[in-house]
Amino acid sequence: MRKIYVIGIGAGDPDHLTLQAVKALNHANAFFVLDKGEEKSDLIGLRRDILDVHVKNTSYRLVEVRDPERDRRTSDYSPAVDDWRRRRADLYERFIAEDLGEDECGAFLVWGDPALYDSTLGILEEILDRGSVTFDHEVVPGISSVSALLAKHRTGLNRVARPVQITTGRRLAEGWPEGVDDVVVMLDARQAFTRHLDQDLHIYWGAYVGTEDEILVSGRLTDVSDRIEELRAEARARKGWIMDTYLLRRD
Template sequence: MRKILVIGIGAGDPDHLTLQAVKALNEVDVFFILDKGEEKQDLVQLRRDILEQHVEQGSYRLVEARDPDRDRSTPAYSPAVGDWRRRRADICERLIREELTQDACGAFLVWGDPSLYDSTLAILEDILGRGTVEFDHSVVPGVSSVSALAARHRTGLNQVGKPVQITTGRRLAEGFPDGVEDVVVMLDAHQTFSRFADDDLHIYWGAYVGTPDEILVSGRLSDVADRIRTLRAEARERKGWIMDTYLLRRHSGQEPTGG
């Protein structure tokens, strides 16, 4: 039976790879890469660099396909994501069926950790549910952007005896969660933290964490919000895309220690 590995490759630093991930890379016959276009070719190149650095045998194949675009203009978020996932599943199903022989091992290299705001596992379950191609699959965890962000700012994600919540910018726009003093925000294209600049909050923000382009800012939100917006706009203009994550913390007397 075909075997599929879903391998977390970390937040951007090739050294984020775990020993388990390196061992898994060396089992793979075919690596599937979904290309997100010219603006993000450096993301594809980083995957190539990881393989060149960590795969001991050179007999593997790279199979690339164009990642379908998601409709970001519609206010109907869930249907748009569902449509995008179906089209992505169609592509992945074809790749597995046509590019992977029955006894071979294929792999998808996932940014960060496959369990955190990534669609690969759900897409593979969708493909298996169709019954058109059979395979076994397993997951290798990776260093997430969340853990990398906390490490770079030399802080924990939660305060003593208190919970932390991980959410999206879209959900944060509905209000700061009740009963939580630490909120990690991902997938925020609209800089939702700006809505809370008058609250007594600290922010630990990072973009391109783990890469040579890494940018870190921390401090009282009211003091650094404008700086983050400016840096973010400049970085997006320069690279054509941005991946950023941040932790919002209600003030508790603990001063930030990061950059």
């Protein structure tokens, strides 16, 4: 039976990979990579760097496929995401069925950790439910962007006997979560932190964490909010995309 590895490769630094991840990389015959266009071509470059550093068998195949575009104009967020994931599932299914032999191993290289804000595991379950192709799969955890961010800022995720919540910018824009004082925010295209300047908050912010383009800012939100907005705008204009994460901590 075909074997699929879903490998967490960290936030961008080749040194983020675990020994388990390196072993899995060296078992794979083919790696599946989504091409997100010219603006994000350096993401494929980072994956190639990881393979160059850690894979000893140079006979592996790299299968690159253009990532389907998600409809960002519609106000119906969930249906748009469902359609996008379905079209991704079609591509993943084709890779497994056509690019892998019956006794070969394939691998998906997932940024951060496959269990945190990533769709790969759900898509593979959908493919198995379709029943057109069978495979075994194994998940290799990785260093998430959250872990990498907090390590860079030398702070912990939670405080003693107090909960922490991980959410999105879309949710934070709707209001501060109830019952928590520590909130990690991912996928924040709206810069939702600017809507909470009336609270006594400390922010630990980072973009492109673990890469050569890494940017870090921390401090009282009221003091550094404008600086983060400026840095974020400059970085996005320079690279054409941005990946950032932050922790908001209420005193």
